[in-house]
Amino acid sequence: MNKSVPERVKALQALMAEKGMDTYVVLSSDAHQSEYVAEYWRARAYISGFTGSAGTVVVTKDKAACWVDGRYFLQGETQLAGTGVTLMKMGEPGVPTWDDWALAETPANGTIGIDGRTIGFSQAQMLKAKMKEKDLKLSCQEDLVGMIWEGRPSLPDAPIWDFPASYAGESRKEKIGRVREHLEKKKADYYLVASLESSAWLLNFRGDDIHDTPVAYAFTLVGLDNCDLFIEPVKVTEEMKNALAEDGVTVRGYGDLLAYMAQIEAKKPEGKKIRIDLDLRFINQLLVESIPTSWDMVKEETDAVIMMKAVKNQTEQENVRKAHVKDGAVMVQLLKYIKDHAADDLTECDYADWLDAKRRSQENALGISFETIAGYGPNGAIVHYKPERPECATIKPEGFLLVDSGAQYMEGTTDITRTIACGPLTDEMKEAYTLVLKGHLQLGHAIFKEGITGTNLDVLARKPLWDKGLDYKHGTGHGVGFVLSVHEGPQNISFGLNRIKLVPGMIISDEPGFYPTGKFGVRIENLVMVMPHTENEWGKFFRLEAITYCPYEREAIVKEMLTPEETHWVDEYHRTVYEKVAPLLDEEHRAFLAEITRPL
Numbered sequence: 287m288n289k290s291v292p293e294r295v296k297a298l299q300a301l302m303a304e305k306g307m308d309t310y311v312v313l314s315s316d317a318h319q320s321e322y323v324a325e326y327w328r329a330r331a332y333i334s335g336f337t338g339s340a341g342t343v344v345v346t347k348d349k350a351a352c353w354v355d356g357r358y359f360l361q362g363e364t365q366l367a368g369t370g371v372t373l374m375k376m377g378e379p380g381v382p383t384w385d386d387w388a389l390a391e392t393p394a395n396g397t398i399g400i401d402g403r404t405i406g407f408s409q410a411q412m413l414k415a416k417m418k419e420k421d422l423k424l425s426c427q428e429d430l431v432g433m434i435w436e437g438r439p440s441l442p443d444a445p446i447w448d449f450p451a452s453y454a455g456e457s458r459k460e461k462i463g464r465v466r467e468h469l470e471k472k473k474a475d476y477y478l479v480a481s482l483e484s485s486a487w488l489l490n491f492r493g494d495d496i497h498d499t500p501v502a503y504a505f506t507l508v509g510l511d512n513c514d515l516f517i518e519p520v521k522v523t524e525e526m527k528n529a530l531a532e533d534g535v536t537v538r539g540y541g542d543l544l545a546y547m548a549q550i551e552a553k554k555p556e557g558k559k560i561r562i563d564l565d566l567r568f569i570n571q572l573l574v575e576s577i578p579t580s581w582d583m584v585k586e587e588t589d590a591v592i593m594m595k596a597v598k599n600q601t602e603q604e605n606v607r608k609a610h611v612k613d614g615a616v617m618v619q620l621l622k623y624i625k626d627h628a629a630d631d632l633t634e635c636d637y638a639d640w641l642d643a644k645r646r647s648q649e650n651a652l653g654i655s656f657e658t659i660a661g662y663g664p665n666g667a668i669v670h671y672k673p674e675r676p677e678c679a680t681i682k683p684e685g686f687l688l689v690d691s692g693a694q695y696m697e698g699t700t701d702i703t704r705t706i707a708c709g710p711l712t713d714e715m716k717e718a719y720t721l722v723l724k725g726h727l728q729l730g731h732a733i734f735k736e737g738i739t740g741t742n743l744d745v746l747a748r749k750p751l752w753d754k755g756l757d758y759k760h761g762t763g764h765g766v767g768f769v770l771s772v773h774e775g776p777q778n779i780s781f782g783l784n785r786i787k788l789v790p791g792m793i794i795s796d797e798p799g800f801y802p803t804g805k806f807g808v809r810i811e812n813l814v815m816v817m818p819h820t821e822n823e824w825g826k827f828f829r830l831e832a833i834t835y836c837p838y839e840r841e842a843i844v845k846e847m848l849t850p851e852e853t854h855w856v857d858e859y860h861r862t863v864y865e866k867v868a869p870l871l872d873e874e875h876r877a878f879l880a881e882i883t884r885p886l
């Protein structure tokens with residue numbers, strides 16, 4: 287029944303031979319190019335045994351290899367040992383990329399297969415361009431792993447629920463209206479939404495299909511006078527269906543999109559050319575192959591709905607601050623809990639569980655927003671470390687515990703990292719912490735002109751580290767959704783080029799770090815919201831408002847390394863944190879908060 291990994295690979299190779307495929311690629315995505323996916327979509331984990339959140343498997347006639355990124359080198363070594371699947375450490379010297387390897391291993395004129403639902407159109411185009419050199423064929427029509435996968439989990443069927451306009455700040459009717467205006471501007475007939483967050487945002491519903499991200503598997507097609515939601519009917523209650531119908535939204539089967547588009551094509555007036563607007567990064571290859579060939583595709587560099595939902599409206603802005611006050615109170619309690627129990631031999635897992643339970647017990651809490659990272663000592667230097675029993679480390683009353691975590695509330699999504707002193711720190715730890723804090727403060731207090739992107743601002747967070755010849759190997763900030771995904775663009779802060787301009791209402795993280803391998807890790811993360819600052823003859827200026835309310839680790843700050851202005855910023859921030867969070871705490875915690883937020 288339960289085949290071993292070598293048996294699974296063998297079964298796939300036999301099926302490849304039968305189907306005339308030389309090479310088969312197993313990606314980690316779903317049909318919507320989501321970052322996190324439901325169990326049904328974890329084909330890569332099934333075929334290789336490697337369960338990390340990202341990775342790619344390539345299988346040839348007699349070989350199999352799995353590409354994993356730096357976060358997962360250790361996990362990959364453990365899980366792939368003895369499976370016959372070769373571990374490929376991405377970015378290491380001499381390790382080819384999976385596509386280069388697949389191309390090299392496939393005979394000329396051969397065929398590479400992929401489940402076309404799991405590859406975005408843009409990515410497939412790049413792959414096809416490379417394949418031309420060897421006259422290779424890309425076959426996207428069949429899900430071979432699905433054909434050999436016994437006991438594959440079914441697609442999730444949790445009901446979707448109405449996300450009230452009182453929380454969303456805008457009705458679905460108004461939002462659909464905005465998409466129609468966009469269609470008119472683009473002279474397009476239809477707008478196809480593939481990103482799960484976009485459908486949930488546009489139609490004011492939330493779901494429960496993916497852990498920690500309240501979305502549901504669905505497509506939305508907006509026309510000038512129709513709007514159709516393609517979703518498994520079992521997920522839509524009668525009440526929800528009626529609510530949608532009242533706003534002109536028709537519910538159709540998840541699998542009916544292709545037939546529906548064919549029907550539009552068949553019924554169109556003589557000579558009419560249908561124009562469909564879409565974001566090709568989210569539309570999967572199989573779906574693009576199924577769009578009637580006579581249709582014109584209006585290709586968007588960034589989906590209009592993604593742009594709309596990135597800019598939080600007044601209600602969302604007010605609510606997300608409330609969510610963060612609640613979350614701040616939870617975090618302050620965690621800080622005290624850690625300080626009180628540092629000598630009690632609790633583990634990383636114990637603290638993570640305590641924190642998750644505390645968050646889930648808050649009013650209007652929907653859950654956590656991603657799996658809590660709690661890394662003690664050297665584990666703090668592993669950027670996406672997730673503690674797991676029984677290996678997770680025991681905390682001692684010394685050094686740093688790095689905690690990166692967040693929650694989903696009806697009022698918004700949170701994401702915060704604090705690096706906490708469990709006891710005495712070395713000078714090296716304090717210096718590292720202070721350098722990271724300086725970058726975090728410099729970025730957090732940036733004042734910048736309209737038209738500026740996150741790429742322009744990235745250096746502010748890195749400069750204190752760069753001055754010492756140090757750096758961190760991750761982006762400085764990511765966009766955050768509203769009761770949706772904790773990672774949600776299009777804006778970010780990174781030195782990799784991003785053309786998206788920052789505009790008031792966008793939420794983004796400010797999270798520089800420093801990770802001396804084998805020693806400890808430091809990361810400090812607040813969410814910040816872009817706000818208007820001033821407007822004059824020189825233009826419009828924006829600033830960033832910190833919406834995370836939790837003190838920094840004063841035990842780790844080398845005050846002499848801060849400028850007077852930076853010291854002032856910390857004191858002002860701590861004053862705000864106290865004002866906002868203290869009313870939610872009992873007397874004991876309030877006294878604790880007063881103590882740790884007193885001026886430096």
Ligand SMILES: [Mn+2]
Nearest residue numbers: 701795797811
């Ligand atoms: Mn983050």
